[in-house]
Amino acid sequence: MNKSISVLLVEDNLAIAKQVVGFLEGLKWQVDFAATGQQGIDLALSQQVDVIILDLNLPDMDGLDVCQHIKQHATRITPVLMLTARDAFTDKAKGFGQGADDYLTKPFDFRELALRVEALARRPQLHTNTQVSEGHLTLDTRAKTVQWQQQPVTVTGVGFSILHKLLMEYPYPVSRSDLITHIWGDEPPESNALKSHMYSLRKALEKASGQPLLATISNIGYKLTGLDHEA
Numbered sequence: 444m445n446k447s448i449s450v451l452l453v454e455d456n457l458a459i460a461k462q463v464v465g466f467l468e469g470l471k472w473q474v475d476f477a478a479t480g481q482q483g484i485d486l487a488l489s490q491q492v493d494v495i496i497l498d499l500n501l502p503d504m505d506g507l508d509v510c511q512h513i514k515q516h517a518t519r520i521t522p523v524l525m526l527t528a529r530d531a532f533t534d535k536a537k538g539f540g541q542g543a544d545d546y547l548t549k550p551f552d553f554r555e556l557a558l559r560v561e562a563l564a565r566r567p568q569l570h571t572n573t574q575v576s577e578g579h580l581t582l583d584t585r586a587k588t589v590q591w592q593q594q595p596v597t598v599t600g601v602g603f604s605i606l607h608k609l610l611m612e613y614p615y616p617v618s619r620s621d622l623i624t625h626i627w628g629d630e631p632p633e634s635n636a637l638k639s640h641m642y643s644l645r646k647a648l649e650k651a652s653g654q655p656l657l658a659t660i661s662n663i664g665y666k667l668t669g670l671d672h673e674a
Contacts, residue, residue, distance in 0.1 A: 453483030578670030
């Protein structure tokens with residue numbers, strides 16, 4: 444555990460909170476603390492941490508509701524480790540259903556807590572922003588929505604995948620083969636499918652922005668263009 448990890452602890456039992464904070468700070472980790480669900484929400488949405496340790500039983504609101512609110516409104520995907528005295532499978536299922544990434548039942552060994560936090564902090568699919576933006580174009584990878592100048596753009600599921608890939612590679616072009624692999628993996632459909640989806644996506648973007656945003660690069664593939672131009 445050499446890398447310093449930043450943690451937000453949401454726990455109303457001050458004795459437990461003091462012990463957890465002391466142990467984690469002893470590992471040279473950065474620990475912030477909230478004693479209520481609302482304080483936890485406010486801190487989680489206003490700062491970036493590697494992992495949130497969230498007690499299920501809080502004085503002002505249920506920890507499940509806190510977890511769900513954070514997962515729905517945070518602009519960064521932060522893993523949540525639930526702490527609870529509830530050991531029933533149904534309670535754990537509810538926690539995972541509300542977005543919890545791991546579960547630890549009280550009483551627990553602080554060493555196990557630290558190991559679980561470290562494992563969550565290493566997950567590459569977490570700690571990424573849910574919104575990807577360039578100029579006036581914004582994608583929300585969680586809600587699967589597209590906006591141009593904060594106005595919704597209607598695209599298909601495949602169109603969203605194409606746009607996400609193009610936006611991640613912007614301003615560089617993406618080859619047809621890379622797009623096909625990104626969307627369909629090793630089982631691409633018939634040869635004209637990509638062309639049809641690109642046509643629909645191009646029309647949707649042009650309708651929303653009033654200008655061409657999707658360019659075809661001869662013998663290469665496609666790229667986004669004009670994202671910073673006013674409609």
